[in-house]
Amino acid sequence: MRRLSSTAPSLLAGLLLAALALPPAAIAQNADARRGATAVRGTVPYATRDDAMRFADDVATRRNLDRDWVRATIGAAQLLPNVPRLMLPPAKGSPKNWNAYRARIVDPIRINAGVRFWRDNAALLARAEAEYGVPPEIIVGIIGVETLYGRIMGNFRVIDALATLSFDFPQGHPRAAEREAFFRGELESFLSIESRTAQDPLVPLGSYAGAMGMPQFMPSSIAKYAVDFDGDGRIDLVNNTADVIGSVANYFKAFGWQRGMASIFPVRLDPERLKMQILMAPDIKPTFSADSFVAAGATLRGEALSHPGLLALIELQNGPDAPSYVAGTQNFYVITRYNWSSYYAMSVLELGNEVKAIVSP
Template identity: 75%
Template sequence: MRRLLPTAFSLALVLLGAALPALPASAQKVARGETPYATREDAMQFADDVAARRNLDRAWVRATIGGARLLPNVPRLMLPAPRGTAKNWRVYRSRFIDPVRIAAGVRFWQANAAALARAEAEYGVPAEIIVGIVGVETIYGRNMGNFRVIDALATLSFDFPQGHPRAAERQAFFRSELESFLSTESRTAENPMVPLGSYAGAMGMPQFMPSSIAKYAIDFDGDGRIDLVNNPSDVIGSVASYFKAFGWQPGVPPIYPVAFDEARLKKDVLLAPDILPSFSADSFVAGGAVLEGEALRHAGLLALVELQNGADAPSYVAGTQNFYVITRYNWSSYYAMSVIELGREVRAAMEP
């Protein structure tokens, strides 16, 4: 599952004032009510295919997809930032690490201390990482999204912007998420038109996509149902379950501080694998990185993570396998650093 970039990317569009292209003609017609999805041949063929693959009621699948509404602004939000747009870690960080979010994190941690401790014991994922995820995603349930999930997923399945450099791949992803959503909803007594989420179809406090709910969400408090909207215990257990499934290593810090020995620095070599851990501590140091203490004894592989700061010099950290695991939640090193730093700030605020 890709955790997308709904919050960060929408903020970037506002900050950048990016010019947004017009919707495709087919999408404009849906938006005006001229061609509802119920009369779209591609949407109804997809409905028939899903019903056959998943052994679902064909009329129910057709009615559900046919009742979806196009969200006119959503395709535009999927487009990448214009070329030449400078990334800025300090600006990005300021959007997620602030007094309001930290205070909310303290309350969340205090109210759910037992569940956080149990998740750490059973899955090896530190409480501060789980707290950081839920805080960055939704401010602990304060902002879980107001878009109907069926509308968001249908829009991105049938009207994904073709100007996106990976349009075919991303459209296929959202169609698979729509299929997963329909499969899950068919097994409940709930109305599939009711669930709300982000403009990308992510749901609940941890903003899980439908396929991740199916694969990784758990009933952590044992009440017989999984509730990622109102049950913090299920949220905590499900985030820990997700990280364990993607290879979280208990007891390993996600990052270490790093400096450089400029005389022998091979920065291009160290940056080449991007955030994928590829270097032993010895080879990392041989490339000109300077590590200290525990980092020098790190048994796994490391990556040099670069965080750009606009026109100022970039920031760097040494990322471990656990840093890479956090980016499996959202494929962004800036996102992962925000999760780590928010969790640390909340923990520090609780210590007194």
């Protein structure tokens, strides 16, 4: 499974989509775990936990929030017993399979829903591209992969999910301390956001990792990147598609999306000149000029040869078959800032392009 970036808005999508690239046995095991997590909310209130109440007091002081309100909100959170084990890395098994992954994500249901979403929101998508430089197919691809255009946004109370992962993150995780700190930061951001609204902080629903709305933003991403795209004076990522579209576009621009730049180029590997260790060393981070990329045995053609930016060799495993490769640009890397996975980024691109081919043939 990919390493999860603290800036990634969606944690649930990363975990579920990474699982889709796993062998069937691992997928079944994760599905059983998710069913267990959904079946029942825990019964242990965090009001009885000294560590949770100390954290509440610290947050109230740092954020200048009402201490009793913060303590009451965290205290009302419930432990979700099966969620911590969903955060553990999957057991090592068979290679990932891009073809199987793609088939589950870029399917007729998502494509048809994406076509409707694009047509219903064409003006908003065009305005987002004009203002932020992010084309409609990228925004449509993201929202489709994340939540099927709002159909699957999670049914866990966000306060429960964030409290569970803040105070009961599995210590068997190789990066437990870092992940626990991440979720405590997200819980703090959630409390800060909710303190400025009139709604009950126990009401918002999201993923079992605390991601919310159509774009599945984590609370810190809502605070940093969400925008009131329709100017109605509030930001709503659950019901307001204008705010969703503008916020996704703003997120990409903030992470360095380059207007008019391709995300990937075709690539062919020359076995006689191939220096695979050199090409794969930076992973998905663009590092090579077009010339140095070719010098290491990656053959490009057409406009890719004159690409002014840096490139990365992206490997997509296909189970028992030979891997697929593409050359990823800065924009491909930006998509992985939403979810640190080349499989995720490719699924976003391919879903968006399939929809675009129907809407704008």
